[in-house]
Amino acid sequence: MALLEVSGLTIQFGGLRAVDDVTFHVDEGEIFAIIGPNGAGKTTVFNMLTGIYKPTAGEIKFQGRLINNMKAYEVTRLGVARTFQNIRLFGEMQVWENVVVGAHTRLRSGLFASVFKPPGTRREERAAREKAYEHLAFVGLQGWETQRARNLPYGAQRRLELARALAAEPKLILLDEPAAGMNAQETAELLELIRKLKERGITVILIEHDMKLVMGISERIVVLDHGRKIAEGTPEEVRRNEAVITAYLGAGANVGH
Numbered sequence: 506m507a508l509l510e511v512s513g514l515t516i517q518f519g520g521l522r523a524v525d526d527v528t529f530h531v532d533e534g535e536i537f538a539i540i541g542p543n544g545a546g547k548t549t550v551f552n553m554l555t556g557i558y559k560p561t562a563g564e565i566k567f568q569g570r571l572i573n574n575m576k577a578y579e580v581t582r583l584g585v586a587r588t589f590q591n592i593r594l595f596g597e598m599q600v601w602e603n604v605v606v607g608a609h610t611r612l613r614s615g616l617f618a619s620v621f622k623p624p625g626t627r628r629e630e631r632a633a634r635e636k637a638y639e640h641l642a643f644v645g646l647q648g649w650e651t652q653r654a655r656n657l658p659y660g661a662q663r664r665l666e667l668a669r670a671l672a673a674e675p676k677l678i679l680l681d682e683p684a685a686g687m688n689a690q691e692t693a694e695l696l697e698l699i700r701k702l703k704e705r706g707i708t709v710i711l712i713e714h715d716m717k718l719v720m721g722i723s724e725r726i727v728v729l730d731h732g733r734k735i736a737e738g739t740p741e742e743v744r745r746n747e748a749v750i751t752a753y754l755g756a757g758a759n760v761g762h
Contacts (some may be wrong), residue, residue, distance in 0.1 A: 522732055532708075539710065548590060548712065570583070593666070676707065
């Protein structure tokens with residue numbers, strides 16, 4: 506069953522058509538990848554899926570509901586979370602506090618309650634902290650909860666971003682180059698984390714340049730080039746696609762080997 510349906514997705518910035526008539530769907534529980542060379546439009550697609558950009562044309566449906574014109578927080582509230590290509594943590598805040606930030610669309614306390622802290626607000630804050638600790642344990646950051654985020658090693662900061670996304674209680678999580686800058690061990694740990702997300706019933710869409718990771722974990726892949734979809738299929742189908750080999754890695758290259 507399709508969790509996400511994208512049809513004719515297009516966005517234009519002045520005279521530049523950054524994404525041009527892209528169509529695909531993502532099934533519930535699937536690990537799906539979007540790949541392509543730099544400037545192919547991958548992150549722009551993510552920005553439209555999460556309400557940061559509004560498409561010029563086309564439709565985005567999540568669980569059958571049109572979300573084209575929703576604000577980012579509304580999309581998050583529906584069950585769509587993401588990480589970013591460049592780490593966006595609050596470095597001076599504690600690790601657990603960074604995770605609680607990701608739960609803001611789920612918390613009911615307003616400004617007044619946050620300042621004066623009636624009993625209901627204190628209970629909600631305790632529950633949010635406990636939940637944050639659970640998410641941190643899931644991504645392997647137990648013991649780091651009260652450290653400042655800026656003191657974490659790079660790979661741990663990446664995992665913290667994932668924990669923060671999980672705080673939004675997503676049905677769909679979008680990972681924008683999660684392995685960027687990671688060493689081989691960190692990448693292997695990330696791969697296992699993505700598998701654990703699937704085991705939890707969370708659908709994953711992945712943008713990634715690490716072809717070994719993409720080919721090893723994705724069930725289906727869409728390939729973009731200059732904003733247009735040039736291929737779609739299983740990792741094996743994409744690996745053998747001549748248009749992909751030429752556009753993404755150059756003629757004669759072997760995708761994923």
